[in-house]
Amino acid sequence: MSTGRLHRRRVVAAAAALAAVTFAAGWLVVGSASAGTLSGTLYRDPDSQVVRWVAANPNDSRTAVIRDKVASQSQARWMANFNISTIQSEVSSFVGAANAVNQVPVLTSYAIPNRDCGGASAGGAPDLNQYQQWISGYARGLGNRTVIVIMETDALALQTCLSSGEIQQRGQAISTAVQTLKSANPNAKVYLDGGHSAWNSASEQGNRLIGAGVQYADGFFTNVSNFQPTGNEANYGRSIISYLQSRGINGKHQVIDTSRNGGAAGDWCADDNTDRRIGNYPTLNTGDANIDGYLWIKPPGEADGCAYTAGSFQAGLAYSLASSAPYPPAGSPTPTFSSASPSPSRSSASPSASTSPSASTSPSRSTGGGGGACNAAYQTTSAWQGGFQGNVTVTAGSAAISNWTVTWTLANGQSINQLWNGTLTTSGSNVTVRNMSYNGSLAAGASTQFGFTGNGNASTPTLTCTTS
Structure with a gap:
């Protein structure tokens, strides 16, 4: 791919006055x-x-x-x-x-x-x-x-x-x-x-x-x-x-x-x-x-x-x-909007976001307890007919850790089709996610995140976070 991707801009005065926005x-x-x-x-x-x-x-x-x-x-x-x-x-x-x-x-x-x-x-x-x-x-x-x-x-x-x-x-x-x-x-x-x-x-x-x-x-x-x-x-x-x-x-x-x-x-x-x-x-x-x-x-x-x-x-x-921007609102529920515009024609296989996505307002948490332990918190960040996206925040306990592993059991009908910022292993309905080389070491109280998309209906799993 050409590296000539981005483009010069000439800034001139706009013709129309622009209204104030909050x-x-x-x-x-x-x-x-x-x-x-x-x-x-x-x-x-x-x-x-x-x-x-x-x-x-x-x-x-x-x-x-x-x-x-x-x-x-x-x-x-x-x-x-x-x-x-x-x-x-x-x-x-x-x-x-x-x-x-x-x-x-x-x-x-x-x-x-x-x-x-x-x-x-x-x-x-x-x-x-x-x-x-x-x-x-x-x-x-x-x-x-x-x-x-x-x-x-x-x-x-x-x-x-x-x-x-x-x-x-x-x-x-x-x-x-x-x-x-x-x-x-x-x-x-x-x-x-x-x-x-x-x-x-x-x-x-x-x-x-x-x-x-x-x-x-x-x-x-x-x-x-x-x-x-x-x-x-x-x-x-x-x-x-x-x-x-x-x-x-x-x-x-x-x-x-x-x-x-x-x-x-x-x-x-x-x-x-x-x-x-x-x-x-x-x-x-x-x-x-x-x-x-x-x-x-x-x-x-x-x-x-x-x-x-x-x-x-x-x-x-x-x-x-x-550096000074806020973190992505991964755990924030998606607002519900009324539909004033007609929905576009689309294939039935395309994702269709729920008008009220099931974002978890009380996320699942798991604590290993003690120095060197970790905990994991889950939230659904988006949901559509037949699929959903989840986000997991892994946080070190009272002492630094060098690696972490998060496990949970999928609900009936669920499967994972893509995961980022972690290494995924599945065995039947059992899910294991281990850190990547770049996000395993966490100082005491520090956190990192991984996310995934799944098939099936969104639910809030019980997570277990361990270190070794």
């Missing part, structure tokens, strides 16, 4: 509102650059923060390598892994000719005919379940290097590509480039979206690789939606990249800026009928291309983004 420590406070059109658990890529870095650096002082606040989260897989012969298998492999655990994958297409106007992420297909061949292979790999496709970041917001004829040709090419993807998988959710709230005006961006066939897509994305506050982006998105409606295009939704917008806004590059922070953790429960998801499209810690090679993972960047 924030707490840079994090959006979601009110009691209906969610967008998507539901389910977002797929966490087990082979991302940050996951590989965590596995290779267990003793780095930054690892725990990067692991727990960045590597633990769903992030988009960038399909940026222009290779017609391999793109179908690349997409199919990623989507298939997500389907196997009944989760929703997020991936990009990033191969438009003259990508990034020859900037830090230059590349893409040599011409539009070959681009359509690449898209056809991409479409064949999408399967038939719900998948989120972020189509060609910067392709519509950044057009300064194109002639008027080339702009029209690009719009037609993206429109054709959207229809190709939707024809191959009607459950694919495809979003086009909406720039961000401090770039083009809503009417200008809306015109560009119309020229690229947004009527065939599910909506648009904003703030990829940028830092504009979520409230600003939501207001900007509403302005674009209103503009599209004025042009007779209805039913479109927004997704917002919140991977780096929890701190300062401003200049496009974060490679050497310590004022950036991760924003809202990825979720499809947005609390806003116009917004289908808060997603981490730009993976935190991957460089922009000003101080480091674009797309390369830099642990210092990831740590700076995550």
